[in-house]
Structures are given as structure tokens and as C-alpha cells.
Amino acid sequence: MSDRIANPTKNSLENMGEFALIESVFKAGAIAMAQINPENTPALGIGDDCALLKPKEGELIAITSDMLVSGRHFFADADPFRLGKKSLAVNLSDLAAMGANPLGFTLSLALPNMDEAWIKAFARGLFAKANQFNCPLIGGDTCTGPLTINITALGSVPSDHSMRRSGAQNHDDIWVSGTVGDARLALAHARNEWGLHLNDDQLTSINQRLHEPIPRIELGIALRGFVSAGIDISDGLLGDLRHILKASDVSAEIWLDLLPVSCILQEQQNHIRRQCAAAGGDDYELCFTAPQCHRSRIQEISHDLDIPLTRIGQLVNNKRIAPNMTLLDQDGKALDTELTNSLLQSFDHFK
Amino acid sequence: MSDRIANPTKNSLENMGEFALIESVFKAGAIAMAQINPENTPALGIGDDCALLKPKEGELIAITSDMLVSGRHFFADADPFRLGKKSLAVNLSDLAAMGANPLGFTLSLALPNMDEAWIKAFARGLFAKANQFNCPLIGGDTCTGPLTINITALGSVPSDHSMRRSGAQNHDDIWVSGTVGDARLALAHARNEWGLHLNDDQLTSINQRLHEPIPRIELGIALRGFVSAGIDISDGLLGDLRHILKASDVSAEIWLDLLPVSCILQEQQNHIRRQCAAAGGDDYELCFTAPQCHRSRIQEISHDLDIPLTRIGQLVNNKRIAPNMTLLDQDGKALDTELTNSLLQSFDHFK
Numbered sequence: 001m002s003d004r005i006a007n008p009t010k011n012s013l014e015n016m017g018e019f020a021l022i023e024s025v026f027k028a029g030a031i032a033m034a035q036i037n038p039e040n041t042p043a044l045g046i047g048d049d050c051a052l053l054k055p056k057e058g059e060l061i062a063i064t065s066d067m068l069v070s071g072r073h074f075f076a077d078a079d080p081f082r083l084g085k086k087s088l089a090v091n092l093s094d095l096a097a098m099g100a101n102p103l104g105f106t107l108s109l110a111l112p113n114m115d116e117a118w119i120k121a122f123a124r125g126l127f128a129k130a131n132q133f134n135c136p137l138i139g140g141d142t143c144t145g146p147l148t149i150n151i152t153a154l155g156s157v158p159s160d161h162s163m164r165r166s167g168a169q170n171h172d173d174i175w176v177s178g179t180v181g182d183a184r185l186a187l188a189h190a191r192n193e194w195g196l197h198l199n200d201d202q203l204t205s206i207n208q209r210l211h212e213p214i215p216r217i218e219l220g221i222a223l224r225g226f227v228s229a230g231i232d233i234s235d236g237l238l239g240d241l242r243h244i245l246k247a248s249d250v251s252a253e254i255w256l257d258l259l260p261v262s263c264i265l266q267e268q269q270n271h272i273r274r275q276c277a278a279a280g281g282d283d284y285e286l287c288f289t290a291p292q293c294h295r296s297r298i299q300e301i302s303h304d305l306d307i308p309l310t311r312i313g314q315l316v317n318n319k320r321i322a323p324n325m326t327l328l329d330q331d332g333k334a335l336d337t338e339l340t341n342s343l344l345q346s347f348d349h350f351k
Numbered sequence: 352m353s354d355r356i357a358n359p360t361k362n363s364l365e366n367m368g369e370f371a372l373i374e375s376v377f378k379a380g381a382i383a384m385a386q387i388n389p390e391n392t393p394a395l396g397i398g399d400d401c402a403l404l405k406p407k408e409g410e411l412i413a414i415t416s417d418m419l420v421s422g423r424h425f426f427a428d429a430d431p432f433r434l435g436k437k438s439l440a441v442n443l444s445d446l447a448a449m450g451a452n453p454l455g456f457t458l459s460l461a462l463p464n465m466d467e468a469w470i471k472a473f474a475r476g477l478f479a480k481a482n483q484f485n486c487p488l489i490g491g492d493t494c495t496g497p498l499t500i501n502i503t504a505l506g507s508v509p510s511d512h513s514m515r516r517s518g519a520q521n522h523d524d525i526w527v528s529g530t531v532g533d534a535r536l537a538l539a540h541a542r543n544e545w546g547l548h549l550n551d552d553q554l555t556s557i558n559q560r561l562h563e564p565i566p567r568i569e570l571g572i573a574l575r576g577f578v579s580a581g582i583d584i585s586d587g588l589l590g591d592l593r594h595i596l597k598a599s600d601v602s603a604e605i606w607l608d609l610l611p612v613s614c615i616l617q618e619q620q621n622h623i624r625r626q627c628a629a630a631g632g633d634d635y636e637l638c639f640t641a642p643q644c645h646r647s648r649i650q651e652i653s654h655d656l657d658i659p660l661t662r663i664g665q666l667v668n669n670k671r672i673a674p675n676m677t678l679l680d681q682d683g684k685a686l687d688t689e690l691t692n693s694l695l696q697s698f699d700h701f702k
Contacts, residue, residue: 024548042529043411044513044515046514046516047598048453048515048598049415049445049446049447049448049449049516049581049582049583050413050414050415050445050446050448050449050506051410051413051414051415051416052411052412052413052449052508052513053412053413053414055406055410055411055412055508058410060394060403061403061404061405061406061412061505062402062403062455063401063402063403063404063455063457063489063490063492063503063505064400064402064490065457065458065459065492066459066492066502067459067460067461067492067494067499067501069461069494069495069496069497069499070496071496072461072494072495072496073494080378092402094400095400095401097401098399098400098401100401100622104414104416106415106416107416108416108417108501109418110418110420110423110499114403124470138413138414139416139419140416140417141416141417141425141501141586143418143420143424144420144423145418145420145421145422145499146420146496146497146498148418148420148461148496148497149395150416150418150459150492150501152414152457152503154412154414154418155401157403160465161402162395164395165400166399166400167398173657176635186529193495211434215661221364231400232400240545247398248401256477292407327473
């Protein structure tokens with residue numbers, strides 16, 4: 001769309017030379033990446049009306065979009081290198097949750113002003129993550145506006161092997177990868193919540209979880225084809241798990257005090273640990289369900305990929321009990337409704 | 352990505368019930384569309400970590416993204432119905448310029464507050480355009496933030512039949528569809544530029560061109576396979592044509608006073624007509640190049656689709672003359688460099 005409907009005069013960012021600079025930064029990154037990984041170069045990349053991808057026979061194309069707004073999803077003064085990495089990582093996490101292999105991504109970027117150092121650092125972070133997962137930048141759009149980042153990531157998945165939300169069955173195990181809750185603990189610290197006492201090493205570790213999530217692409221690919229349902233944890237473990245329960249029309253029993261947490265979170269008070277692990281968000285781990293017969297196969301995958309995979313509950317046959325989830329404490333006793341509901345709070349994105 | 356990093360308290364839009372409303376509006380539109388056009392339903396639509404599309408054998412996937420920011424690409428008080436239509440139309444226009452058939456689109460929407468009437472009107476416009484071009488909504492994201500719309504549209508095109516920017520050859524004809532310049536005239540009127548005198552019928556007509564562009568999907572499909580290069584006109588005819596010249600490494604001679612314009616623009620002063628037609632932007636017509644041997648075929652397509660197609664110049668062998676374009680007046684005389692350069696001004700989006 002033409003960029004001049006509301007503003008007859010161009011501001012500094014609209015100066016053609018400066019737009020050319022932005023373009024050169026992202027094009028250079030894409031070209032450098034194509035030289036490193038020529039086998040994953042798109043049929044047509046940046047520089048035409050559309051990018052073109054050539055799907056392999058028998059594969060489905062997976063598509064996901066995430067919009068990140070300054071002051072909402074990240075602080076306005078966020079480190080641009082980390083922000084670049086995270087912007088792509090959260091989209092790759094959605095591909096992982098579908099068991100998809102990354103093919104490429106588009107970037108739309110609204111910038112309030114021209115800050116060459118910021119743009120270069122953001123691009124460095126973006127391409128660091130893109131290179132790590134062999135996911136090339138294939139196109140996009142830049143304009144002036146309040147700092148907003150939109151990435152659409154595309155991936156491929158063999159037909160009928162995608163990991164959807166809707167296949168979970170009664171008696172399936174519920175699994176979660178890695179540990180959950182550290183990102184929420186880091187957010188609590190940044191907000192001065194809960195009077196936390198954390199040393200520098202602990203802070204570094206949990207901030208890494210908040211700002212540099214690792215999408216579980218390899219794990220998603222290893223799990224596809226035999227697990228019954230999967231989702232990535234962006235809004236909180238229990239809230240996201242409920243999307244599986246709803247889509248699959250099943251209920252769950254969760255062993256709340258057995259959720260896998262880091263040593264740092266393990267040391268916190270019980271209510272903080274539960275809140276962070278069960279409802280924290282920003283974990284970008286995978287939560288999935290699988291028939292009990294696959295336990296040893298899942299343990300093997302855990303061993304091979306060096307990613308902890310923990311059984312955190314099971315699907316049970318009590319559909320009529322709202323909210324379709326029972327939380328059990330360490331003694332196997334169900335939590336009361338109020339406490340359960342408070343842990344089920346989660347943002348409800350439109351997806 | 353979790354939606355709560357910067358704001359510990361939720362505002363009204365984050366209320367789960369209100370997000371559920373937004374979700375229901377867009378889901379309902381997608382479901383209604385699937386009932387009307389079941390053959391174009393995605394393998395997996397809204398409601399999972401990713402959407403899934405099943406490409407046909409031998410087809411490439413075309414991808415394009417446009418970000419529209421309030422106060423920049425549209426006025427903050429723009430009619431939401433028209434805005435919904437235009438938001439999708441500008442992306443479909445990019446698919447048209449590649450000769451692609453629409454497959455689906457994702458929508459990311461940042462909204463400053465919850466305005467049910469606005470959202471419903473926007474969605475009505477969006478789905479009106481989606482239905483018209485059989486292009487289903489397959490996923491997306493909503494959040495709070497300054498009003499920003501990002502659409503990523505996907506299409507399919509037979510391998511080796513895509514209409515790229517890079518195939519133009521010396522001696523090719525240069526063509527443009529429909530008429531150009533009315534959208535710029537409407538913008539000039541809205542900005543009180545040039546002391547224009549236009550009656551109500553004229554205003555209705557040119558505002559329609561500005562606010563309700565028609566993507567040339569059918570035309571793009573009809574042209575693919577034999578034209579040498581193509582682009583859609585979003586930033587101004589000559590500026591966009593230069594992308595073809597640059598990508599193809601050729602030069603052009605343009606018959607400036609033969610550019611196809613509406614009766615309304617024809618009546619305006621010479622400098623206004625030239626400015627609007629040559630550098631106006633927001634036309635969303637197709638500009639393409641083709642070997643001279645295809646003139647009758649192109650005229651037949653024009654007749655069959657009832658879309659005017661006009662030859663506006665030709666590619667010539669004088670590469671060394673910057674800016675690779677000579678503008679000729681009605682007497683065949685070349686315009687001077689200053690006037691030529693002023694008509695070549697165009698925004699330079701990163702694509």
C-alpha cells in the first residue's frame with residue numbers, strides 16, 4: 001500500500017536513502033544466509049511483489065503470525081539484539097508445536113524513527129536465530145509508526161503427521177518439555193513483585209529464559225506422527241493445555257507439584273512456584289499428549305535430544321466437571337475451585 | 352508471545368470475554384466463508400498453533416506481507432468497512448502482480464481499545480473482499496496497541512509461470528491496466544492541494560479508486576506464462592516501473608501524455624494530470640512488459656476480461672542513461688531531467 005495517505009511531507013525515515021539502508025541491512029543478512037545454507041534458499045526471496053517457495057511433494061505448509069508491540073510485548077528500551085532473536089523465536093515455537101520444519105519468514109517492521117544502531121542490532125539478533133534454525137527471511141515491509149514487529153513464519157510438515165491440538169484421547173499421558181516458570185519469575189523481578197531475593201547468577205539465568213527462548217523445533221519434528229496433540233506454552237502451561245482439552249473434548253488431571261521447574265524456582269515459596277510454573281507464560285516449551293504405550297519412545301527422544309520430558313498428568317474421563325481440569329497437590333488432593341481458577345487465568349489470543 | 356510483559360494489569364481489551372468476542376467475529380466470518388466455498392477451505396484454519404495449506408503438485412507458494420499503520424497509511428477515522436476491504440485488497444494486488452491464485456491470509460491486528468462496532472464493520476469489509484476473491488482467513492493474532500493491521504497473503508502459481516520483475520527484455524512493450532492517477536487526485540482533494548474543483552459525482556468516483564482498489568487477480572492469472580515482467584502500482588507508476596527496469600537491467604521510453612487516465616483526471620491541468628498518473632500511487636493496477644509479438648493476445652485478454660490494457664512505452668537499448676527512463680511528451684520530445692526526476696519520486700519500501 002502506498003505510504004503517504006496521511007502525511008504529505010516525508011519525515012527522516014521516509015528519506016529514500018535511509019529506507020535503502022534498512023533494505024540493505026536485511027537484504028545483506030538474507031544473502032549471507034543463502035551463501036551459508038544454499039539448500040534452503042527460497043525459489044524467490046526479497047525483492048519482488050511476492051516471495052516464492054517450492055513445497056516438496058506430500059508436504060503441508062504450516063503458517064503462523066505473531067505481532068509484537070512496544071510497551072505491550074516488550075519494554076520500549078529492550079535490547080534490540082535480544083528482541084530480534086525473540087521475535088523470530090516465538091514464531092518458530094509455533095512451528096515446533098505443529099511439528100513443522102522451518103521454510104522461511106516475512107518481517108513487517110514499523111519504526112518510529114531511524115536509529116541505525118538499533119536496526120543493525122535487531123537484524124543481527126534476527127539473523128542469528130534465522131541461521132540457527134535455517135529459516136531464511138523471504139520478504140516483508142517497513143514503514144514509520146509506533147515500534148511494531150510482525151513476523152509470519154512458514155514451515156513444512158508431512159501430510160497427516162502434523163501435531164494438532166485436537167487429537168488427545170482419554171487415558172493419554174500429558175507431557176511437558178524442559179522446565180517451566182523461569183520466564184515468569186524474571187518478569188516478576190522486573191516488576192518488583194513478590195519481594196523476590198535472587199542473586200546475579202540466578203537473575204542471569206531466568207532473564208535468559210524470558211528474553212532468549214529456544215523454540216523446540218527438533219523436538220516437534222521428533223514427536224510428530226505418534227503423539228496425539230501438542231501446543232507451545234506462550235500464555236501459561238495450564239491455560240495453553242486447556243486449548244488442547246477444548247479442541248479434543250477431554251479432561252485432565254494435573255500433578256501440580258510435580259511440574260518440572262529449575263532449581264531457582266524450586267527454592268521459591270510454594271505459591272510463587274505454582275503460579276510461575278502453572279500460569280507463567282513465555283516458556284516456549286512444548287506440552288503434548290501421547291498414548292501410554294509410547295512412554296519409552298518419548299524417554300528415548302528425551303535422551304537423544306538432551307531435553308527433559310516430564311509426565312505432568314493424564315487425560316481422564318470426567319468431561320462434565322468444569323473447567324475440565326483437576327489440579328492435584330503433592331498428596332494427591334484436589335485444589336479448591338478458587339485456587340484452580342486463579343491458576344487457569346491466561347490471555348486468550350485470537351489464533 | 353505472551354501478551355503481558357510490560358503491563359501487569361489487564362485493560363479492558365485484554366478481558367478474556369472481549370478477546371473472545373473478537374475471536375468469534377473473525378472465526379464466524381471464516382466459517383461462513385468455508386460453507387460458501389468448501390473447495391477452498393484450508394487443510395487447517397483458525398484455532399491451532401499454525402494453519403495448514405495443502406499445495407497442489409507442481410505449484411509454487413507466493414507470499415506477501417503489508418503493514419498498515421493508522422495516521423500513516425490511513426486516517427485514524429477511516430471508515431472501518433472500507434479499511435477492511437482495502438487491507439486485504441492491497442495484499443491481493445501483490446499476488447496479482449505475481450500471477451498467483453489466492454489461497455488464504457493471516458491477519459494481525461493491534462487495537463487501541465475495544466470498539467465492537469468498529470471491529471464488526473472492519474471484519475465485514477475484510478470478508479467481503481475475501482469472499483470476492485475466494486481467499487479465506489486462516490489465522491492471525493490480536494493485541495492491544497496503536498491501530499496497526501498486518502496481513503500476509505498466500506497464493507499459488509504454476510512453477511515457472513510466475514510474473515517476476517526480472518524478465519523484461521529490450522524492445523518489449525510496456526503495458527498498464529485500467530486507468531492511473533485517480534487515487535492520487537482523491538488524496539490531493541482530501542489534503543486541499545492544488546485548488547481542485549470537483550463535483551460530487553467526480554468525488555465519489557475518485558474516492559472509490561482511493562479507498563476501494565480492485566486487485567487485478569484475474570488479469571495476473573491471464574498474463575502469466577508469456578509476459579516478461581510485471582508489478583502492481585502501489586507507489587506510483589514510474590517509480591514502480593523502475594523496479595522492473597532495475598531488476599531486468601533495461602531502460603524505458605514512456606509516452607507520458609498517453610498514460611490512460613479517467614475523464615475526471617483528463618480534465619485537470621497538464622501538470623496535475625501528469626503528476627497523478629505518473630507518480631500518484633495507490634492505483635493497484637498492473638504494469639507489465641511483453642514481447643511485441645503478444646500484442647493481439649493481450650488485446651484479446653483485455654476484451655475478454657473487460658479491462659483496458661494500454662501500451663505506454665517500450666524498453667530501449669540505452670542502459671547508460673540515468674535514471675534508465677526517458678519521458679516523452681505528446682510531441683515525442685523528451686522532458687528535461689528536473690521534471691523527469693520529480694515524476695520518478697516514489698517511496699522505497701523494503702520488500
